[in-house]
Amino acid sequence: MAAIYSLYIINKSGGLIYYKDYGSAGRMDTNDTLRVASLWHSMHAISQQLSPMSGCSGIELLQADTFDLHCFQSLTGTKFFAVCEPGTQQIESLLKYIYELYTDYVLKNPFYEIEMPIRCELFDINLTQSVQKDRVALLGQ
Amino acid sequence: MIGVGKMKQYGNVLDKPLNKGKTEVSLSAFAFLFSELVQYNQTQVDNIGELERRLEDAGYAVGARVLELLCHRDKGNRRETRLLGILSFVHSTVWKVLFGKVADSLEKGTEHEDEYMISEKELLVNKFISIPKDMGTFNCGAFVAGIVRGVLDGAGFPAVVTAHFVPMEGQQRPRTTILIKFAEEVLRREARLG
Numbered sequence: 648m649a650a651i652y653s654l655y656i657i658n659k660s661g662g663l664i665y666y667k668d669y670g671s672a673g674r675m676d677t678n679d680t681l682r683v684a685s686l687w688h689s690m691h692a693i694s695q696q697l698s699p700m701s702g703c704s705g706i707e708l709l710q711a712d713t714f715d716l717h718c719f720q721s722l723t724g725t726k727f728f729a730v731c732e733p734g735t736q737q738i739e740s741l742l743k744y745i746y747e748l749y750t751d752y753v754l755k756n757p758f759y760e761i762e763m764p765i766r767c768e769l770f771d772i773n774l775t776q777s778v779q780k781d782r783v784a785l786l787g788q
Numbered sequence: 789m790i791g792v793g794k795m796k797q798y799g800n801v802l803d804k805p806l807n808k809g810k811t812e813v814s815l816s817a818f819a820f821l822f823s824e825l826v827q828y829n830q831t832q833v834d835n836i837g838e839l840e841r842r843l844e845d846a847g848y849a850v851g852a853r854v855l856e857l858l859c860h861r862d863k864g865n866r867r868e869t870r871l872l873g874i875l876s877f878v879h880s881t882v883w884k885v886l887f888g889k890v891a892d893s894l895e896k897g898t899e900h901e902d903e904y905m906i907s908e909k910e911l912l913v914n915k916f917i918s919i920p921k922d923m924g925t926f927n928c929g930a931f932v933a934g935i936v937r938g939v940l941d942g943a944g945f946p947a948v949v950t951a952h953f954v955p956m957e958g959q960q961r962p963r964t965t966i967l968i969k970f971a972e973e974v975l976r977r978e979a980r981l982g
Contacts, residue, residue, distance in 0.1 A: 755819040755823050756823065756916060756918055757824075766920065
């Protein structure tokens with residue numbers, strides 16, 4: 648059964664602005680999540696330099712024994728990454744959809760300060776709905 | 789260059805015909821503009837009541853103009869003199885032109901004679917807005933309340949219009965109600981007209 652363990656959103660300076668875990672497999676305490684976020688931000692930046700091909704835009708997929716990490720970077724430098732079970736399909740399109748939700752319910756919210764942690768009710772509601780829908784779709788396959 | 793030369797150039801903008809024009813505007817563009825309006829006003833005020841008043845005033849200007857435009861376009865320059873007439877004008881025509889659909893419902897208040905309510909599951913202006921907990925009962929629908937007040941005032945029905953969130957059981961998001969409280973003179977005139 649393919650499942651997503653956790654979702655992170657980091658701003659262009661590497662600070663964690665949103666963290667959501669789905670189930671106990673991905674759960675981490677706050678300090679650890681902040682560390683993971685800045686760690687990933689640095690690794691992503693370093694990978695762009697290390698790449699033998701020019702014009703590399705950074706790590707998109709990290710595969711390990713017990714998890715996969717998919718990363719999507721928007722044109723503005725905001726990174727959306729999800730830790731999920733190995734072999735989960737269609738996380739890329741889920742991340743792009745979450746980016747759309749971000750542009751709608753976070754960026755169009757006049758009470759949201761850019762680059763700050765996301766505290767938007769509508770974003771949470773729609774995110775939960777879309778991940779549930781995806782879970783049901785994945786289970787059905 | 790496609791399209792160049794097809795538009796007749798008018799010397800004076802007042803000579804342009806007041807026809808339908810484009811009826812579609814990008815929702816995202818409006819959402820960003822409205823978000824900026826709210827943010828700008830937030831920097832100018834000290835408290836939430838003041839912010840609501842400013843949004844209402846912004847809406848009032850829109851309402852006054854919308855009334856003139858719609859009376860000319862849709863109603864052939866006839867004006868409403870009865871209460872129910874102007875209310876259904878707001879509920880249907882104004883809502884259709886501004887938000888693309890008629891309002892969800894129009895009700896008469898049960899407690900007071902002078903209160904009417906237009907309800908909407910989710911106001912278009914609030915579609916992407918999540919109010920932070922510390923702002924209490926603030927509603928960006930104050931802008932829409934201002935529009936309604938502008939229309940009613942211009943039509944000769946002075947009223948106090950406010951926007952409220954009404955929590956509904958079984959729904960995560962509360963619905964919005966625009967409460968219209970008419971002035972004394974409106975009710976007296978209505979009673980006289982029979």
